[in-house]
Amino acid sequence: xxxxxxxxxxxxxxxxxSIAEDIPVEGDISVPVGPSRRDDEFSTLDEPVKDTIMxxxxxxxxxxxxxxxxxxxxxxxxxxxLWGPLLLCVTLALLLQxxxxxxxxxxxxxxxxxxxxxxxxxIIITLNSKLLGGTISFFQSLCVLxxxxxxxxxxMVVCRIVLVISSGRVVFAVRxxxxxxxxxxxxxxxxxxxxxxxxxxxxxxxxxxxFLFYFVIAWMILxxxxxx
Amino acid sequence: xxxxxxxxxxxxxxxxxxxxIQGGGSAVIDMENMDDTSGSSxxxxxxxxxxxxxxxxxxxxxxxxxxxxxxxxxFLGMKGLKGQLGRQVxxxxxxxxxxxxxxxxxxxANIDILRPYFDVEPVQVRNRLIESLIPxxxxxxxxxxxxxxxxxxxxxxxxxAILLHGMKTSGTVIREGTLMGTAIGTCFGYWLGVSAFIxxxxxxxxxxxxxxxxxSLLGYGLFGPCIVLLVTYNIHFHFLxxxxxxxxxxxxxxxxxxxxxxxxxxxxxxxxLCGMLGLLHMLFLLYLHFNYHTIxxxxxxxxxxxxxAPMQRVARDVPEVMLNATARNPGMLLSAY
Numbered sequence: 001x002x003x004x005x006x007x008x009x010x011x012x013x014x015x016x017x018s019i020a021e022d023i024p025v026e027g028d029i030s031v032p033v034g035p036s037r038r039d040d041e042f043s044t045l046d047e048p049v050k051d052t053i054m055x056x057x058x059x060x061x062x063x064x065x066x067x068x069x070x071x072x073x074x075x076x077x078x079x080x081x082l083w084g085p086l087l088l089c090v091t092l093a094l095l096l097q098x099x100x101x102x103x104x105x106x107x108x109x110x111x112x113x114x115x116x117x118x119x120x121x122x123i124i125i126t127l128n129s130k131l132l133g134g135t136i137s138f139f140q141s142l143c144v145l146x147x148x149x150x151x152x153x154x155x156m157v158v159c160r161i162v163l164v165i166s167s168g169r170v171v172f173a174v175r176x177x178x179x180x181x182x183x184x185x186x187x188x189x190x191x192x193x194x195x196x197x198x199x200x201x202x203x204x205x206x207x208x209x210x211f212l213f214y215f216v217i218a219w220m221i222l223x224x225x226x227x228x
Numbered sequence: 229x230x231x232x233x234x235x236x237x238x239x240x241x242x243x244x245x246x247x248x249i250q251g252g253g254s255a256v257i258d259m260e261n262m263d264d265t266s267g268s269s270x271x272x273x274x275x276x277x278x279x280x281x282x283x284x285x286x287x288x289x290x291x292x293x294x295x296x297x298x299x300x301x302x303f304l305g306m307k308g309l310k311g312q313l314g315r316q317v318x319x320x321x322x323x324x325x326x327x328x329x330x331x332x333x334x335x336x337a338n339i340d341i342l343r344p345y346f347d348v349e350p351v352q353v354r355n356r357l358i359e360s361l362i363p364x365x366x367x368x369x370x371x372x373x374x375x376x377x378x379x380x381x382x383x384x385x386x387x388x389a390i391l392l393h394g395m396k397t398s399g400t401v402i403r404e405g406t407l408m409g410t411a412i413g414t415c416f417g418y419w420l421g422v423s424a425f426i427x428x429x430x431x432x433x434x435x436x437x438x439x440x441x442x443x444s445l446l447g448y449g450l451f452g453p454c455i456v457l458l459v460t461y462n463i464h465f466h467f468l469x470x471x472x473x474x475x476x477x478x479x480x481x482x483x484x485x486x487x488x489x490x491x492x493x494x495x496x497x498x499x500x501l502c503g504m505l506g507l508l509h510m511l512f513l514l515y516l517h518f519n520y521h522t523i524x525x526x527x528x529x530x531x532x533x534x535x536x537a538p539m540q541r542v543a544r545d546v547p548e549v550m551l552n553a554t555a556r557n558p559g560m561l562l563s564a565y
Contacts, residue, residue: 113408124385131339131346132378204350208382216389 060084067147067189077140077193085146088153089118092217095156096224114220121213122146129194129206136197145210148190152214155182156221163226175222183218187211345377345440353379360448363482367489373441380419380447387415387454394461394520414516419447422508426488429504433497435488445484446509452480453513460517473513481509 044052060083093114126141134141159175190210195203356379364371391411420443427442437445456476460469485502492498 117408127339128346128378128381131343133343133347201349205348205353205378209385212382212385212389216392219389219393 056081056083060087063143063147064150067150077136077144080140080143082139082143082146085118085122085143085149088146088149089115092118092149092153092156095153095160096220117216117220118146118149121216125206125209125213128209129198132202132205133199134194134197134206136194141194144190144193145213148186148193148214149217151182151185151189152179152217152221155179155218156224159221159224160226167225179218179222183214186214186218190214342377345375348376348378352376353382356448357451360451360483361476361479363479363486365486367486369490370436371487371490373437373445373487375438375440375444377440377443377447380444380450383447383450383454384415384419387450387457388412390454390457390461391415391516391520394457418512419443419450422446422505422512426501426505426508429501430488430492433492433494433501435492435497435501437488437491445487449480449484449509452476453509453516456513457516461520469517473510473517477510477513481506484509 059079059081063081063084093111096114097110122142122145125145126136126138129136129141130138136144155178158178162171162174165171187207187210191203191207194206194210198206352374356374356376388411391414392407395407395411423439423442423446426446427437427439430437430442453476456469456472459472485506488502488505489498492501
C-alpha cells in the first residue's frame with residue numbers, strides 16, 4: 001500500500017499538464033488487448049482435436065521418460081501438468097481394488113483411500129517443503145510427486161500379474177524385491193527433482209516426508225492380496 | 229493498513245475506493261505490508277507489482293476513454309455514454325472484487341504464518357529426538373521447550389505409518405476403508421486433543437506454557453511410543469512389550485512431566501497436571517498396542533500354526549477375550565512372587 005502510494009506520487013504532477021490546442025496530437029492511445037494478440041500466436045482453438053490430444057499425450061509421455069531416467073533436467077518443473085499424476089493415481093486405485101476378504105462394499109473405500117492418500121500426502125509434502133524455504137511452486141511439486149508414483153504403479157502391475165500365476169513364499173519374496181526396488185526408485189527420482197529447490201543443509205528434512213509417503217504406498221501395494 | 233483512499237478517485241462519479249475493503253485491523257500480520265521481504269514469498273512481491281500495474285492500467289484506460297465518452301456522447305447520445313460507463317463500472321467491480329478476494333486469501337491461506345515454526349536444521353531435530361527420551365531433573369527453574377512444529381508433525385505421520393503397518397499386517401480381516409481414517413484420526417486426535425486438554429488445565433492452574441510449546445512437547449514425546457510400536461508390531465512378545473512400555477514410554481513421559489513440573493507452582497496443580505499427562509500418555513501406548521495387536525496375533529496364529537509358544541492363543545476379533553487373557557498375565561506374574 002505504502003509503496004504504491006509513493007509510486008503514484010511522481011505521477012501526481014502530470015495531472016496538471018494540459019495539451020495546447022495548436023499542437024495536433026495524433027495516434028492511437030488505446031491499450032492493446034492482450035488475449036487477441038496471444039490468439040494470433042498460439043491459436044489452438046482451430047486445430048483438430050487429434051492434434052491437441054497428441055500434444056498433451058506427448059508431453060505426458062515425455063515426463064514419464066524423465067521419471068524413468070531421473071537426471072538433472074527441468075522438464076517436469078518447467079511445464080508441469082497434472083494429467084500424468086491423475087492417470088497414475090486412477091490406475092493405482094483401480095488395481096488396488098478388490099484386495100480384501102469381503103467384497104461387497106470394498107470397492108468404494110479402497111479407491112477413495114488411495115486417492116486421498118496420494119493427493120493429500122502430496123499436498124502436505126508440498127506445504128512442508130514450502131515452509132522449509134523451498135523455491136518450488138505448489139503445482140510443480142504436486143506434478144513431480146505425482147509423476148514419481150510411476151515406478152510403484154509398474155510394481156503393482158507386476159505384482160498383480162505374478163499373483164495371478166501363483167502365490168506362496170517365493171512369490172512373496174519376488175514381490176517384496178520388486179516393490180522395494182520401485183519404492184527406492186520413486187524416492188530417488190522425486191528427490192532428484194525436489195531437493196534442488198531447497199537450501200542445501202535442509203535436504204534431509206524434505207526427503208523424509210517423501211520417503212514416508214512412498215513407503216505407505218509401497219506398503220499398500222505389498223500387502224495387496226487378491227480375493228480368494 | 230488501508231491507505232490511499234482519496235488518491236484513488238479516477239471516476240467523476242466516485243469509484244470503489246479502498247474504504248469498502250476491510251483491510252485494516254487484521255489480527256494476523258499481513259506479510260506483504262512489511263518492508264522486510266526476506267521471509268515472504270515471491271508471490272507477494274509479484275502481487276504488489278501486479279496491483280501497481282493494474283492501477284496504472286485503470287488510470288490509463290480512464291484517461292483514454294474520457295475523450296471517447298465526450299466524443300461518443302455527441303454522436304450516439306445516451307447510448308454511447310452508457311456503453312462506456314457500463315464497461316468502466318464492470319471493470320471497476322472486477323478489480324475491486326479481485327483485490328478483495330486476494331486479500332482474504334492472503335489473510336487466511338497465508339502459510340507464512342507457520343513459517344517460523346519450521347525453521348529448523350536436521351541436527352536440531354535429531355538432538356531434540358534424542359533429548360525427548362532423557363528426563364531433566366531440574367524442576368525449580370523453567371526448562372526450555374523448543375517451539376517448533378516440524379519434528380512433532382513428522383513424528384505424528386510416522387506414527388500413522390507405523391499404525392498402518394500394524395493394522396495392514398492383518399489386511400485380510402479388517403476393512404481397508406476405515407484403516408486410514410482410523411490411523412490418522414487416532415494419531416492426530418491424540419496429539420491435538422491431549423495437547424489442547426493439558427493446555428487448558430495448565431491455563432486453569434496458571435502454568436507457564438504456551439499452546440505451541442505443549443504441541444511441541446507432546447509431539448516429541450511420541451518418539452518413544454513410535455519406537456516401541458515399531459519393535460512390538462514386528463516381534464510379538466508380550467514381556468518385550470511390557471518392558472519397552474515401561475522403559476521408553478516411561479522415559480518420554482518423565483521428560484514431559486519434568487518439563488511441565490518446572491513450569492508449575494503449587495503441589496496440587498503439579499499433581500493434577502503431571503498426573504493427567506502421565507496417565508494419558510502411558511495409556512495411549514497401551515491402547516495402541518492392544519487394540520491393533522490382537523488381530524495381528526490372531527492372524528499369525530492361523531498362519532504359523534503351533535510355533536508361537538511364548539504367545540497367547542487368542543480368538544480373532546474378540547477384544548474382550550484378549551483383555552481377559554492379558555489381565556490374567558500380570559496376575560500370574562504377581563502370584564509368582
